[in-house]
Amino acid sequence: MDEIAPEYxxxxxxxxxxxxxxxxxxxxxxxxxxxxxxxxHYGGEAASVNLETLFKKYGNFQQGTxxxxxxxxxxxxxxxxxxxxxxxxxxLTNILVSTDVTRYLEFKQVAGSFVQQNxxxxxxxxxVPSDAGEALRSPLMGIFEKRRMxxxxxxxxxxxxxxxGTHKGLDLSKATMKEVYDKFGLEAGTRDFIGHAMALxxxxxxxDAPGKAPExxxxxxxxxxxxxxxxxxxxxxPLYGLGELPQGFARLSAIYGGTYMLNASVDEVLYDGGKATxxxxxxxxxxxxxxxxxxxxxxxxxxxxxxxxxxxxxxxLKAICVLKxxxxxxxxxxxAQLIIxxxxxxxxxxxxxxxxxxxxxxxxxxxxxxxxxxxxETSANHHLELQPGLDRLGKIEEQFLGPPIPxxxxxxxxxxxxxxxxxxxxxxxxxxxxxxxxxDIYRRATGEELKVEGLRxxxxxxxx
Amino acid sequence: xxxxxxxxxTYHAGAEPHPTSILDPRQQSPDNEKxxxxxxxxxxxxxxxxxxxxxxxxxxxxxxLVLLGEAAVGKSSxxxxxxxxxxxxxxxxxxxxxxxxxxATAAAFLTQKCNLPTRTIKFEIWDxxxxxxxxxxxxxxxxxxxxxxxxxxxxxxxxLVKAKHWVAExxxxxxxxIVIALVGNKLDLTNESGDADSEGADGDESGDxxxxxxxEAQAYAEEESLLFFETSAKTGHNVSEVFTAxxxxxxxxSLKSTRGPGAANAVSRGGDEQRVNLNGPREAAKEGCAC
Numbered sequence: 001m002d003e004i005a006p007e008y009x010x011x012x013x014x015x016x017x018x019x020x021x022x023x024x025x026x027x028x029x030x031x032x033x034x035x036x037x038x039x040x041h042y043g044g045e046a047a048s049v050n051l052e053t054l055f056k057k058y059g060n061f062q063q064g065t066x067x068x069x070x071x072x073x074x075x076x077x078x079x080x081x082x083x084x085x086x087x088x089x090x091x092l093t094n095i096l097v098s099t100d101v102t103r104y105l106e107f108k109q110v111a112g113s114f115v116q117q118n119x120x121x122x123x124x125x126x127x128v129p130s131d132a133g134e135a136l137r138s139p140l141m142g143i144f145e146k147r148r149m150x151x152x153x154x155x156x157x158x159x160x161x162x163x164x165g166t167h168k169g170l171d172l173s174k175a176t177m178k179e180v181y182d183k184f185g186l187e188a189g190t191r192d193f194i195g196h197a198m199a200l201x202x203x204x205x206x207x208d209a210p211g212k213a214p215e216x217x218x219x220x221x222x223x224x225x226x227x228x229x230x231x232x233x234x235x236x237x238p239l240y241g242l243g244e245l246p247q248g249f250a251r252l253s254a255i256y257g258g259t260y261m262l263n264a265s266v267d268e269v270l271y272d273g274g275k276a277t278x279x280x281x282x283x284x285x286x287x288x289x290x291x292x293x294x295x296x297x298x299x300x301x302x303x304x305x306x307x308x309x310x311x312x313x314x315x316x317l318k319a320i321c322v323l324k325x326x327x328x329x330x331x332x333x334x335x336a337q338l339i340i341x342x343x344x345x346x347x348x349x350x351x352x353x354x355x356x357x358x359x360x361x362x363x364x365x366x367x368x369x370x371x372x373x374x375x376x377e378t379s380a381n382h383h384l385e386l387q388p389g390l391d392r393l394g395k396i397e398e399q400f401l402g403p404p405i406p407x408x409x410x411x412x413x414x415x416x417x418x419x420x421x422x423x424x425x426x427x428x429x430x431x432x433x434x435x436x437x438x439x440d441i442y443r444r445a446t447g448e449e450l451k452v453e454g455l456r457x458x459x460x461x462x463x464x
Numbered sequence: 465x466x467x468x469x470x471x472x473x474t475y476h477a478g479a480e481p482h483p484t485s486i487l488d489p490r491q492q493s494p495d496n497e498k499x500x501x502x503x504x505x506x507x508x509x510x511x512x513x514x515x516x517x518x519x520x521x522x523x524x525x526x527x528x529l530v531l532l533g534e535a536a537v538g539k540s541s542x543x544x545x546x547x548x549x550x551x552x553x554x555x556x557x558x559x560x561x562x563x564x565x566x567x568a569t570a571a572a573f574l575t576q577k578c579n580l581p582t583r584t585i586k587f588e589i590w591d592x593x594x595x596x597x598x599x600x601x602x603x604x605x606x607x608x609x610x611x612x613x614x615x616x617x618x619x620x621x622x623x624l625v626k627a628k629h630w631v632a633e634x635x636x637x638x639x640x641x642i643v644i645a646l647v648g649n650k651l652d653l654t655n656e657s658g659d660a661d662s663e664g665a666d667g668d669e670s671g672d673x674x675x676x677x678x679x680e681a682q683a684y685a686e687e688e689s690l691l692f693f694e695t696s697a698k699t700g701h702n703v704s705e706v707f708t709a710x711x712x713x714x715x716x717x718s719l720k721s722t723r724g725p726g727a728a729n730a731v732s733r734g735g736d737e738q739r740v741n742l743n744g745p746r747e748a749a750k751e752g753c754a755c
Contacts, residue, residue: 041603042602042603088740088742093742096742097742097743102742102743104604106739107739107740107742108738108739108740109738109739109740111738230740232738236740236742240604240607244604247602247603247604248604250595250602251593251595251602251604251605254593254594254595255591255593257594259594259597259598260594260595260597260598260600261598261600262598262599262600263599263600264598283598285599286599334738359738
C-alpha cells in the first residue's frame with residue numbers, strides 16, 4: 001500500500017459537491033490535497049444511490065424481503081439524495097466549463113419548469129413564462145395582466161443597476177420589490193410566480209426587504225438567461241444523476257495531484273494552540289486497517305465531520321417517490337420542476353417537486369423519480385406538509401420519507417482554528433447557494449477571491 | 465486539437481431554434497442565427513458530429529478506453545507512445561504532487577484516432593489519475609467504458625496478480641460488452657529485442673529480466689477472453705497494434721450510439737436533441753469569435 005505524505009497543504013473531509021469543487025480548484029492552483037471520505041462512495045450528502053441502497057437507508061421494508069428486486073437491476077438506479085437541478089447559465093455551469101469537468105459529464109435539458117396556481121381540486125399547473133412572448137400566451141394571467149407582465153419582463157431585460165435612467169424613477173438603494181411590482185401594477189398571482197418560480201425565492205420575505213430589488217431582478221435575469229440558453233427550461237441535469245458532479249471534480253483534483261481515500265474515518269483532528277494542524281485517521285476496507293497521521297496547513301470539511309462546530313439553522317422535508325408515469329399537467333415531460341408557491345397552499349415556504357426519468361439515465365425505462373421537498377414549518381406530521389406536492393404525483397409506487405433533515409451552518413468562519421466548514425445543501429432547487437458557499441470558503445481559507453475563468457489555460461495540452 | 469476547437473463557439477447543442485429571450489440581449493447577436501457547425505469541443509458529442517461532417521471519408525466513433533494496472537508498469541508511457549509516439553526515459557511516477565505538471569498533461573484526457581479500413585475509431589483515453597491507489601476509483605471511471613487496457617510489467621510477477629484483480633473489477637463494474645486487452649509491458653527489458661520482430665520467445669535465457677512467461681499470461685487471457693499483447697512503450701514495439709486490435713474488436717453495434725451501451729437508455733422522448741454542450745454557447749455568449 002502506498003504511503004501517505006507527512007504533510008499536505010489541505011486536508012478535505014467529505015466528498016460532497018462543495019468539498020470536491022474546492023479540492024479540484026485548489027489542486028489546479030497547485031495545492032497538495034488529501035481528500036478523505038468515511039463512506040465507501042463519493043458524494044456524501046450529495047450522492048446518488050441505487051434503489052437497494054435507498055431502501056436500506058430508509059429501512060421501509062420488511063426484514064428478509066428484497067423489494068428492490070421488483071424494479072430491475074439496482075445499478076440502473078441513480079437516485080439523488082439532494083433534489084437539485086443546475087441553472088444552465090448559473091455559476092456551477094460556469095465552474096464546470098472553466099475547469100473542463102464538462103469532459104467527464106454529459107448534460108441534458110430538463111424538459112420544463114412549471115408552477116401551480118390555486119390548490120386542492122382547483123389546482124392548475126402551467127409552464128412558467130420566460131420571455132415576453134410566453135407571457136402573452138400564458139394561461140396564468142388574464143389579458144390585461146399579460147401586457148403588464150410583458151412590460152415588466154422587457155424592463156427587467158433592459159435594467160442596468162448603474163444606469164438610473166432604467167430605474168423607473170425608483171431609488172433602488174431603498175426600494176423593495178413590492179414597490180417595483182406596484183410600479184407595474186402586477187397582480188398578486190403574477191407576483192407569486194415571478195418571485196417564486198422565476199426569482200426562485202422560497203418565501204415572501206424578499207418582498208419587503210429595502211434595497212433588495214436589484215438582487216431580485218438579477219435572479220429573474222438568471223432564470224431568463226438560463227431558459228434562453230437551451231430553450232426548454234432554465235435547468236440542465238447530468239446523465240446518471242447529481243452524484244456524477246462530485247466525482248467529476250474529484251477526478252479533476254486527482255489529475256492535478258490530489259490524493260483520494262474513501263473508507264477512511266477521521267479518528268482525531270489535531271490542534272496546536274487552537275489551530276488545526278492535521279489528522280489521525282484509519283483507512284478501512286483493507287486488511288489490516290491502515291492507521292496514519294498527517295499534517296496540513298488547513299482543513300476543509302462538511303458539517304458531519306465537525307458536529308461541535310456547527311449549528312442547525314432549519315430542517316428540510318423530503319419525500320423521494322418512484323412513479324411509473326410523468327407528472328400530470330406537464331405535457332408528459334420526461335423531466336420537470338414544479339413549484340407550488342407557499343401562498344397557493346397556505347404555507348410560509350414553497351413546495352418543490354423535481355422529476356427526472358430514464359431520459360437522464362437515473363432509472364430503468366418507464367420509471368420516473370419525483371422528489372417532493374420543502375422547509376419544515378411544524379414539528380410533527382411532516383407528511384402533511386408535503387401533501388400538496390404528493391397530491392400532484394398520482395399513483396406512487398414507492399415512497400421514501402425520512403425524518404426532517406437538519407441544515408447545518410458553521411458557527412465560525414474558520415479563520416481562528418483553520419477549520420473551514422461547508423453549509424448543508426439547502427432547500428433551493430438549484431446550486432447557486434452551493435457555489436456561493438464554495439466561493440465563501442475559498443475566500444476564508446486562502447484569503448483570495450476565487451477566479452475560475454481560464455483556470456486551466458496554459459496547462460491544457462493539444463492532442464492528436 | 466481539442467483545445468483549438470473549444471475556442472470556436474458556433475456550435476449550438478439541441479440544434480432546434482429556441483425562443484430568444486429578451487432578458488439576454490447577447491442572445492440576439494447574429495451569431496445565434498448561424499447554422500450549427502460541427503465544432504463541438506465536447507468529446508461525447510464528437511462522434512455524433514463526425515457523422516454529420518460532409519468531408520468525413522468514413523464513419524467515425526468515439527470509444528472510451530480506460531487504463532488500469534499496478535503503479536510503474538508503464539500505463540501512461542504506453543498511451544504517450546500511442547498518442548504522441550514519444551517516450552520519456554526517466555519519467556517520474558504519474559502520482560504525487562512533485563510531478564504535477566507532467567501528470568496533468570498526461571492524464572487529463574488524451575484522444576487518438578485509429579483508422580481502420582472501414583471506419584475511424586477515436587479513443588478517449590482515461591487515466592486513473594491515481595484514484596486507484598487507495599481503492600477510490602469513482603464509478604464514473606468505468607461508466608460507459610467500451611475498452612480497457614490492463615497493463616502489467618512482465619518483469620514483475622505481482623503486477624500480473626494486480627492485473628487479474630483489475631480484470632475482475634472490470635467484469636464486475638463495467639458495461640458487459642467491454643473489450644479488455646491484457647498488455648505485458650517492458651518487453652525491452654527482456655532478451656527479445658523490442659525493435660526486432662522476434663515473437664514468441666519464452667524468455668528463459670540468462671540475463672533476461674522477464675519473470676512472466678508469454679504462455680502463462682496468454683493462457684490467462686484466453687481463459688478470460690481478453691486480447692493479449694506484449695509491448696515495449698520504450699521502443700514502441702506492438703503499441704499501435706494493441707489499439708488497432710481493440711478498435712477491431714469493438715462490435716459495430718455498440719458504436720452506433722454516441723456513448724456506449726448506457727446511451728441507448730437515454731434515447732426516449734426528446735432523445736438526444738435534449739443533450740446540451742455546455743462549452744459552445746457559453747463561450748459564444750462571452751465574446752465574439754473570429755471563426
